[in-house]
Amino acid sequence: MRKKTNISTSIFKLGALNVFICINCFVLLNYFGNFKIDLAYLLLSSFACFITGFLILYYFYYVSVMRNINALTEKIRKRFLNNEIPQKLDQLEEQDGMTLLEERVDFLVESREKEVIHFENLDSYRKEYLGNVSHELKTPVFNIQGYVDTLLNGGLEDETINMDYLKRAEKSIDRLINIIDDLETITQLESGGLDLDLDSFDIASLCKDIYASLELTAAKKNIRLELARKYDKPVLVKADKFRIRQVLVNLITNSIKYGRDNGTTLIALNYLNDDVVIEISDNGDGIDEKHLPRIFERFYRIDKGRSREQGGTGLGLAIVKHIIEAHGKSIKAESQQGKGTKFTFSLQAA
DSSP: OOOOOOHHHHHHHHHHHHHHHHHHHHHHHHHHSOOOOOHHHHHHHHHHHHHHHHHHHHHIIIIIIIHHHHHHHHHHHHHHOTTSOOOOTTOSSOOOHHHHHHHHHHHHHHHHHHHHHHHHHHHHHHHHHHHHHHHHHHHHHHHHHHHHHHHHTTGGGOTTTHHHHHHHHHHHHHHHHHHHHHHHHHHHHHHTOSOOOEEEEEHHHHHHHHHHHTHHHHHHTTOEEEESSOOOSOOEEEEEHHHHHHHHHHHHHHHHHSSOTTOEEEEEEEEETTEEEEEEEEOSSOOOGGGGGGTTSTTOOSSHHHHHHHOOOSOHHHHHHHHHHHTTOOEEEEEETTTEEEEEEEEEBO
């Protein structure tokens, strides 16, 4: 850690050193030479020179130099470091303006270096995101184009394929609509244009309803949907019920899609201070640690081929994250390969 220096202290030490040298010169002249100088006069003259020199240097430093340094330091703080914790006015140790300026410049350089790295990563993510958007939109469009071309070129009269191709085209249109709807939802959430309808409701009852609606989907993979307890008493939260349903459906559906056969999806609800903590866990294949920081990004897929086969828009977890953050909370994912995945978020208790 850099040692702080105080310029006024340095000036004072310089003056004291000057007096010390003068006194030593007087002693040597009297001892070795024939000079006869009155000690009182010498001390008085040295002290007067010291005071005069100190005041001149002090005034020059603070008026001519420090005024500009302090103005520059304050300009840097207001322009770049507005969120910096302000210094206490009653510090026991005075902090020199030059040191403060140096610290802020160092902090500014370090911040800018971090920003450069951050923006370099963002640029990479942006290119990847645009490529993913293009791919996700092109896939259903090309499918629809292929089905329609086949029907127009004689397939419409062929009863063995016409209805099949029309149904396939309808599926691709539904997927295209879902992608557009999800993109619109994310845009609204990010821009703050989506108003939350906050109300008190029983989240345990909501979980049971969602389990009932997804029971057939889970049964196809022999996955059991379980609650950690019976939750006979209501577990009340204050949130947007429709949006929280979206969150729960997405997380539970993901656990079914990517869970292993004969696996289990478990929901646990717990009170923590003024919040209700919701945990959705499974014992599926899990997620590699390197993917965890990015799973909430739009269109980010761990296994792109398998994910597209499973369906979905690739925007589900991004929407989940934005909905939870719109409630003033956060969501985290924990996972170990071969042991499963757990998503945890909280909501305000009603």
